[in-house]
Amino acid sequence: MQPIHVIGGGLAGTEAAWQIARAGIPVVLHEMRPLKQSPAHHSEHLAELVCSNSFGAQATDRASGLLHEELRQLGSIVIGKANQHQVPAGGALAVDRGVFSQDLTETLANHPLIELRRNEVTHIPEEGVVVLTTGPLTSEALSTDLLRLTGQAYMSFFDAASPIVVGDSINREVAFMASRYDRGEAAYLNCPMNREQYLQFWQSLCEAEQAELKDFERETAKFFEGCLPIEEMARRGEDTMRYGPLKPVGLFDARFGDFKDPDNKDKKPYAVVQLRQEDRAGNLWNIVGFQTNLRWGEQKRVFQLIPGLENAEFVRMGVMHRNTFINSPELLSAGLQFKTRPTLLAAGQLVGTEGYTAATAGGWLAGTNAARVALGQAPLTLPVTTMMGSLFDFISSAEPKHFQPMPPNFGILPALPTKIKNKRERYGKYCDRSLTDLLTWASQHSIQLKQRDLVVSA
Incomplete structure (x- = not known):
């Protein structure tokens, strides 16, 4: 079988490559470091955490914590390693970032179905299944090729966004x-x-x-x-x-x-x-x-x-920083496939999600769907009542004219049948509904979840 090419070795690319290999399909993971460094990275390791060592709050009545839990149950390698290399940080999931990234690099490099190729990709391959996970600092050459593919109106190189x-x-x-x-x-x-x-x-x-x-x-x-x-x-x-x-x-x-x-x-x-x-x-x-x-x-x-x-x-x-991202509502489906080329998928900050955990979630879905496309199976979309499903529904259906990157948050979830004024109780109900619907969805698609005790706020 032809390998799937994943371009970019950040959190999304690392997760995508693992999920593809997990499906039994060979994958080539392209990472340009150390041959070419980005302005923000400091090492050659995969999944380097550039800004901080925290994945956000762990409690499932927090948006990031619910997303952590969904990914744990779906078998995310990134969240699994984050749990393994966790350091004390109050209620947050923080890691020893050097050990975390090195472990992920060695784990993927030693997988028999994953080829870690250290090279800069300057053009999107025309054939086969490809996953783009090049992140907010996509190289100039590949950005130019993305412009060719998407049209300049569908890309931004500076994130100047309001609260x-x-x-x-x-x-x-x-x-x-x-x-x-x-x-x-x-x-x-x-x-x-x-x-x-x-x-x-x-x-x-x-x-x-x-x-x-x-x-x-x-x-x-x-x-x-x-x-x-x-x-x-x-x-x-x-x-x-x-x-x-x-x-x-x-x-x-x-x-x-x-x-x-x-x-x-x-x-x-x-x-x-x-x-x-x-x-x-x-x-x-x-x-x-x-x-x-x-x-x-x-x-x-x-x-x-x-x-x-x-x-x-x-x-x-509100933010103002360098951030290459595409206009996903114009270009992507909720399964993270390009509408004009279903064999091309994208994930991470490149598609307009914000934060480490959201990038990991995008990698999980893009990698899973890339494998399904290669196997001739229908791609998946998650229920919009889950944090993952609502996030990817948002970036694929928002108003294109005003689209700006979005972090996981409870505001994008569908309203509960009964309005609950108490915020903590309301978020708890969102969590219960999400994990119940995730279990039902996984059963329908023969996906084995890794059940565990939930983390709740103190």
């Missing part, structure tokens, strides 16, 4: 639905500010602490004058934001009367922060124009000064 909040955490007694000048259906949630509130927000934003961009990211960031960080916009002058993303023109809360009435001028907001619906169900909302390089703790502190967002629950913080 995303859970809809239920927005104070609807303050925020109101409206479109500017009442044009069309009301499509935005609007958080109005009076002058005093605006000036307090502006001052706090100007003083907030920024995260440092890496040297190779600063070069890319220079070209994004059109999507400046909101804090940089604030520093350019007291009213700059009011003539940009916070302009109040044409927006008025119907509860206070007709905005066209001159007598209502004093009731018009001084500034307005707009939120745009991020998913089909309206569970997630994007803070429009708030791409930012503030530290995450600072983002929460400052953005919760916005009226209506005082108790906002953030599922993704």
Whole structure:
């Protein structure tokens, strides 16, 4: 049988190669290091953890913990090794990253069906089954070939993204639905500010602490004058934001009367922060124009000064960093196959998922489906009630025009039949439903799960 080629030896590629070999199919795993180093990596090992040694919270009433558990039950090699090389980190799954990566490298290199090939792939193979897992630092040559395949409109080389909040955490007694000048259906949630509130927000934003961009990211960031960080916009002058993303023109809360009435001028907001619906169900909302390089703790502190967002629950913080990713809603199915070429699959941060565990989950699904395609079997999609299924459903069905990378979070899961106000209890119910549905799905597809006792919050 012809081998399947996996391009990229990060977490997604490592997981994909293992799942392909596990299905009895030979695989060639291409990794360009150490022949060619990326700007962020420091070793030649597979699955190197670049940013931190943590996979996130372990408890299954946390989004990352539920995703850990789904992957454990599905036989993930990456999560298995993470458990094996775990170090104390409170409630998080953290690892001795050097030992972790070295163990995975040796395990895959010694597998009889896996050939670890140290070379840079500059062109996507035209024949056979191929899995792309080249990550956010895809090499220039392969990025150029991806442009040929996808079209430039479907790729991004810098991730300038605004925070995303859970809809239920927005104070609807303050925020109101409206479109500017009442044009069309009301499509935005609007958080109005009076002058005093605006000036307090502006001052706090100007003083907030920024995260440092890496040297190779600063070069890319220079070209994004059109999507400046909101804090940089604030520093350019007291009213700059009011003539940009916070302009109040044409927006008025119907509860206070007709905005066209001159007598209502004093009731018009001084500034307005707009939120745009991020998913089909309206569970997630994007803070429009708030791409930012503030530290995450600072983002929460400052953005919760916005009226209506005082108790906002953030599922993704704003970011600005180097990140090559494709427009997955245009290009991929929920099984991570390219729509125009089903024998080509992709996973990891390249497809617009965020975080170590999400990259591993993508590797599991892309590797599993690559093996099934090679064997002439129908590819799999996971139930949308699971964290894995909802994540890949989101990246394949989001609005392409506004698509930005997404981490695992409970906001993308379908609502429960009965609304539960207590957040911990609600997340526990999400977990119960997910793992029950995963068991049923696995039984239907003859997939053996590795059952174990669940991890719950203290």
